[in-house]
Amino acid sequence: MPWLASADHTVNFHRRSVRDAFGAEVACTIPLPHPSIRCQVVTAKSFRATCAYEQPEEIGLCFLWTAAVANSSPTDLSLDPRVVRLLDEFANIFESPTGVVLDRSISHEIILKAGAVSPKGRIYRMSEEELEVLRAQLDDLLAKGWICPSSSPYGAPVLFVRKKNKDLRLCIDYCKLNAQIVKNAGPLPRIDDLLERLGGAKYFSKLDLKSGYHQISIRPNDRYKSAFKTRYGHFEWAGMPFGLTNAPTTFQAAMTNEFRAMLDQFVLVYLDDILVYSRSLEDHMGHLRRKELLAFVHVLKRWRHFLLGQNQFRWVTDNNPLVFYKTQDTVNSTIARWMAFIDQFDFFPDHIPGKSNRFVDALSRRPDHCTAVYSTFEIDDDLRNSFIRDYQADPEFRDKYANCSSPNPAPSHYRIQEGYLLVHTRGKDLLCVLSDPHLRTRLLGEFHDAPATEHFGVNRTIGRLRKRFWWPDLLSNVTRYRESCEVCQRCKSRNHRPYGELRSLPVPLRRREAIAMDITGPFPKHKTGVDGILTVVDRLTKFAMFLPCRYHAKAPELAEVLYAGWIRTKGYPKEIVCDRDTRFMSDFWLALIKRWGSSLKPSSARHPQTDGQMERAHQTAQVLLRTLIRPDQKDWVERLPDVELAYNSSIHPAIGMSPFEFEHGSLVTSPLDTITPRTAESDDHLLFVRRMQELFVKARDQIAKTQQRMSQQANRQRLPCPFRADDLVWVSAAEFSLEQDISRKLLPKWMGPWPIVAPAGDAPEGPSFTIQVPGHLPVYPVFHDSKLALCMPAEHDDFPGRRSQDPPSMDGFQEVGDIISQ
Template sequence: MPFGLTNAPTTFQAAMTTEFRHMLDRFVLIYLDDILVYSWSLDEHMEHLHTVLERLRQAKYKANRDKCEFARQELEYLGHYVTPQGIRPLADKIEAIRVWPEATNTTNVRSFMGLAGYYQRFITGYSRIVAPMTRLQSLKVPFVFGDDARRSFQALKMAMLMAPVLSIYDPTLPTRVTTDASGYGIGAVLEQHDRDDWHPVEYFSHKVPPINSLDDARKKELLAFVMALKRWRHFLLGCRRFTWVTNNNPLTYYKTQDTVSSTIGRWMYFIDQFDFTPKHLPGLSNRATDALSRRPDLCAMTHHACAFDEELQRQFIRGYESDPDFATLYAQLSSDHPSASHYRIVDGYLLLHSRGQDLLCVPRDRRLRTHLLGEYHDSRLTDHFGVNRTIARLRQRFRWPDLVTDVTRYCDSCEVCRRSKPRNRNPYGELRPMPIPQEPGLSIAMDVTGPFPRDRLGQDDILTVVDRLSKYARFLPCKYYATAPELVRLLHTSWICSHGVPEDIVSNRDTRFMSAFWTSLMQESDTKMKPSSARHPQTDGQTERAHQTAQMMLRTLIRPDQKDWVDRLPDIELAYHTSLHPAIGVTPFELHHGGRKKAVSSLIFSSHEQPT
């Protein structure tokens, strides 16, 4: 394998893993060309060494004798010093961090963070310590190595100098995983008990993903446990029962919930692979992981959003007193004996306690709401994000009834967004309403609906034909899989022979109506086809409405076995044609034929009249 190729490390690692696949994690660890053989005793170690060297000989790999160390109880491996008592960083690496000069550009910060981050498993609260410097790694942020970054730089150096010795994981010892979560980060500690005390094996901290930032405390605590299990899956899966320690007492009964969301359901499915016992530990006793999950930089930014000047505070109070949504509630809470509620008043502000946090209620004051919308949409920290992200940010701290409507209207009217953001959809087409026919019979609309229960002739569908001016309709039974020639024959015999050839036909884009046979026949008849737009049934709204009317009337007339629906269609047509249509003000029969048709009631009464 030549040096310098991009895929050389991956190829070589794959080759080594293949050769030693039966020994890995049993008594061999391999990272590229570094092979570590570990054993419980010297005799066992000699057997393992013989097995490894024999495999190297068979694979025709050569080992450099000068770089090999045999039968050592303490050694350096991959930047760590490994002893029977535990693992600690190499002294020369710690010294390099101690004498590292202050960064002067983004590249220097990345180099320092890369070295320090390699040893973050030894540092409690690593994410919290390096938060000010983490922001400086982005090229989008102006590089200013200020006081916060300088304090973070020195604190990280001190933490590395005082890094504890981490125990080597032993699958035979009692194990516990302690987790905690805040609104901004999660933390976890993997520990083992050696008959004297609990000793850390590894620390872990991580920022809460943005998609989970709005979850309640219980869901974030469960997320912390899921991420810890993924981090230490190679230790915990298949081992003896371990203990999960959390400061969220209801979470210890997570399996007894009646209903869970799809996300929690997937997490529970993953968690059930592990054998553990949940245990509640109050937050004051859970200091290590509590510190890992706290990030003061993000906390400060969130609380800053509620800092208003005195004039705005007075506007809030005046707004509560006149707001129809909050006035009564504000008056009750301001009394000497307020009733128990999720609402409370602090410094004149009305707060709603929801999902473990206080939300500031915003009265119906245009100036106040516009001010908040501007802060959470136009500022440099929010950078003109879209409607959904702006709503999510506001819902973290505020509550008012029309929040979604106000945010949508504000973002849609933002000049900066309209000028700077690309359009993600095609522009709307020109409105071109279809012209109203001048007389009945010139323009019809038709569509097919079904399927219905098949009758004795195999008919299980209805071809609906509606005159677009008079609303006169025919409900013609047909087969669901009728071909284009069959539908043409039905239209000819049941409509054209009685009402003439129309000038145009409005229909959907059914393949039978768009077929070459149908279109060529319409061209010969000098009839223009007007197909509707794709996925826009409103174009052919008249037949869609006629479908609904026919189906509703069928449900009221047919027998329970639904086999007589074809026999009921003439009755439905008669009732439809002789009833007043709201769109035209008269009956369809009267407008279509120019005269009234005798109704059913007239026929009934006339049959009982006696001649005088």
Template structure:
């Protein structure tokens, strides 16, 4: 092909050159060897490149438009440019010549119209050169019928959906007068009416409806005739068919690389109006009354109808490789071959449904394409500059309506704009009904800032559903902000920005709740992305890391927790410093500029300590001058990277700095103290020294809250073998007095069967009276228990109580001080009983003792979740008869052996159930506890949470949380320890490990930083054996008993205590023995003497 084309192009310049010379030259050229690369050239066979031009060195004759090649002295020319066509000439003929020509049978005659022209004819324009790939051009050529220059005449076919106009019941036909128009507009009306009539889209009407017409200018400058259907739309029942959200459409494009866009030609005119509704589309003009047979512009339900048709047509393509918004179609693919196949499928579907496309508005196989006001490219989304350009010339609004129009545009692009809520806050405030429209400097500044943000917004990445999401959040006192990000192989990239103003009530939230509100709002905003996806939230509020494990939640926080667990169960909250949080700028204005009002200089004594320290430190004497990590600038050595002052190895100097930055700085924790020191000073192992110093600070140990899990793993009591062998007792006090003068309840619970007895009593009941109640209500029915478990109530510590049950062979187990969990069963029972009483008592709350028998029966006849049986059944082997159970009573008695076997089986099953429940309880409880062990001689601090204050006027909020240190004198169990308490603390010295904290001595390499303990602020509780005085004593065969007067209690509470129980009341005992004037008594309780 090259040889033929090249040979045919030669034309000799000099006619005198012989033909054989030209042929020889052609043969010579023909024998050249040239190498070409295949390419889709437009209208050319070959292109001769620079290599050939350098070898032949042709010359260009611009006058004759020739390229001349010399070969063996011969000029060979190639025509380079096409010559301009000559103007057509018109010769005038006389009448005689025409008459003569008519007689010629071979002559042909044509009728032509001549128009005078004022300028010469130009070269006819060549068809536009397409930039589409050859595959696309071939495809468009194949589907030329889908791209007509205009809609074909005639009505479109009947589709699955024709446009319906359903009116509200009782509506009258709407009639409106025509609008006045200019001459140019009237001419346009005539022209468009003719076109619509010729195409069959409208017809002459006699409808009772009549709407006026108006014109809207198109982008290309032409006028579109629209019908003012506002009156008709007002009485039309709205079609709620959903239009897709633009954000959701873009979410489908994450991995696409090639895009094509189709725009239907007059899309509405390709949909028919239902026959029964044609008359409602009628419109009037100066030239007549007409009605539409196809869907006109301006009807309220037109977008819904068209969207419904498009979804029906492309339903199996949607969100796979096609997205549709009314008459705009976007095709997206990952490769060109795949894209060609997708376009073919779409065009085939359009051909099948006789839908036509306007080719001039289409774009094919683009890597970047405008769509719905955005620029879409591979994994990126940005605003369309052509849409935003109008914002630059937008004048400041002069009314609420103009402001709403501006904010409407800005809000459409708010996902691109950082701190949108903060920027537009002054403008959005003007939309409040309580605010008037007052445009001032703040509004003008916000208006300009919004325009600047719209014209300089970043490019966003498109989401990839297969990758996890990251959300940065932050909150200030006025707004919340968030950034949705994703790492798609190039680090975290923003997918969307969001911010909003806080409501007035939300501004009052605590900092923790405002920061959590920012997270919840971000999850709600982007739920369509993060629903059931792994999400990491990065916040600059440290405590939010533990939100999901927070033991106590407010009702508001509980609602948030429930929402997050429902939609984002894999949510992970991590801490990032505020300076690293990009969302921080979404909620906070830039900092104000400050100027210095004074200067501070170093103290001379302080400088001298450094100078002496440098002289005694070998590093600064020898190595430092050549070391790159430090430099000297009188009078200090400085760290090269942080410019912090280097502190020499002087214990007193470093201790001074630690004390200044910790003790004199509100005793902050390790992190804050370390940050305060390292901002200005440095020495090796600074972090270790700060941690050791703060950990051993006496004031911090006594006053700082314990943030770690409580000490001590769960060690539940053994499960008894038989019912009513292990019994627990407790009192419910502070109840309103009843008519029977009861104001307390004695609760007694069997540890195996969980059967309970609720006995009304009084707070003034003595140990003897309590014992009488126990024998009457428990021993009478169930016998004497082998183990009795109770708290440290003074009645249970009395000589009477102790002697009574020692004689009966019952072991008494008392809970440790301030740890009611030791008798957790009775404590839980008390709560259940209180809940039942609340539901039964009268308005005066003075009849609660009358309801105790009913509540006791109901409780004992209810299945216990731990045992799986009712307490009645476990204790007696059968359930009590009730009216409902009589219907199902057996007709014959069960054999005795079967009864006993069943009872033993049930008890064994209950014990197994209790063991399983106990193991589950241990497993769950130990997840929130820490195991710790102390040894004899260890020093610990004692919690003051349960110690009453020494004097009135003091507040527990400012009192130390711990006192001590105290030495452990005996390890009673892994959970209980006996302490050596000072003489003024006359309480039972055995404590649960949860009330203790290890005491850390000051490190040896620092001078002692311990301070003397503060003056006593607490006094022990009367319930914990605080002896005021000893009144009498009695010698028995079991030892000596003393009559004890308790501090703060009156005479009825005086108790007999064995001498072994007074080892921590030595002061009162010594005082009593020294006096020896107290009368001896032989009086003993009546019940004890009877036994």
């Protein structure tokens, strides 16, 4: 009224306008009654909540059209096109959280005091309204993956607190648990310090996180402590809940770590409230975008060794303004430094809208935190009608169904109940399953693949099925389903005898013609610098030399040790058997072997049994050293000559004599020979040659008999090799190196399946095969047949409609299931 009385204006309520005496529209400006009163926009929702909470008896409403006062600077930026464009570009971040607990470097820990025991308590009684709200909120939390069923000894009760708008807020009474938790001294920011940072700023953007606490994960080992119990079940938190001691400290630490590079520059963080402040609108727009550009800088730093200096690559982003990051008129020093770093790389930016860039969106989500989809098997009306209808046409059950449906049925174990055909066997009435392959496959999947059954074996799967269902080929169907299950083949051990029969190496024709060598250690470092033993054994005479060397010596140094210790006195061998040590397979060693006129016979990769006599020589030498060395183990090098003499002078079971006698034609002379009479031996060289020939024939015969006996004993516990070229096989996971933070106990037992390229040797039956292993796996692709298992893929016609095998294949490639965008 004061404003209307100040001038004679014409008010037209029908057209909602105010005009002066000349007919021009006049802006309606009303001064505030008091500086403490502020204008604000009241939404319908908040207005309704205020009315419901305060319940006023009388309400006066006034609808005004506001206009900016002349010569005043606008303060409402909600209609600024730059702000609108910014909000549209980042509209996806304002969506409600999907429930996925993000992978952050900080997770919440619940550390209990010494001697703490799980608190006891009972659930609180609730009204019907509270129970209805409780059920709805539990369903929502389960669907989002923030809670999961629990069997924890902990269990805090839940209660409800009425909000200002009369809604119910779910609260968990963690009082007893909080009294046992060790307090974290992590600080929260001081409010007065935060306010001082805002001096000189004119533009502000406030971000309030929605369900921010729940997006911080609880350490898996501590989740059971957060359990709470309700009338509808026992649950524990995967995301951090409200009410726990140290929860604000953990959340503040996570927010500080997330915005560390921006804090006190243009960002303030207090728990789940984020404030972005700037002196100008241009700077403010850049500050709000800076997180996106910083993410690209982190990617370039992480993959710098792959991207720098390579061919031009493509940078795809759903943030269109980032594509034009070089066209900004003014940039601050931080962004200028980032741009200088980015300019080192050769790339071209490309924009794809977020809704179209589905592949990157899928890869950015953690599958281990996605809500699991549990399949349930239910007999609905359509399936019920299909059962009843198809019984009459099923070749296996139509006669039995017709007999039970007749007015005077013949005696049998079958009967009809509510349209279903039941058979009485094993003291139970079991449902007869139609001979429909899709239906039986669905049942087999529910009782073998479902999360509640967890891929048990044939006996347990049949035990579960026979409690409810029956069909004639149940045992054979379950057996074939289990044998063709890709998850079971990958994750379970094989209980059969190992593949590959024992094949002995051919017996050499002459002494010193073929040798075997290997390095053992490391041992305590000797004063001479050596800490290993290079063992060399003549494969015919079994004569051995134990040469001290450095365990990690390079290939040239090992060649010098071999030359000085063996070749200098025994000559160049024709064949050298060794393992696939990188030094023995190096270019230097291969060139040296070629120069000597020898040939290298490396053993199968990761299969030391190929050269069993060398492994046995190592064991014998180590046993002899244990009996001779001092407790401080510093004289093991000085004892090696004694070990070598004792080894070579003892009877070797493979040749039936001592290696020394086979090598030199006479026994080792010992101190006892000086006090016992000895038979004079003839100096005739013909007799010596004849004796050497006799020893040679005796040794070869003994070696042949020993090899035959060992092969017969070993092959009783082995199976013939079933693998051939082009077969699909699994490879033992123990043959591959581990990634960081991966437990071998939890790894699948097998990797693959991959095809066999060809046998590694001349024989088509192995025993070693070259496997087509993906190139990104750093492993030698030749494997012994004992490291392989035959893959048994299921035929599509056997089990139609079979569910996808989970987990996905580990071969580095993914099969295309459906093309969702081009």
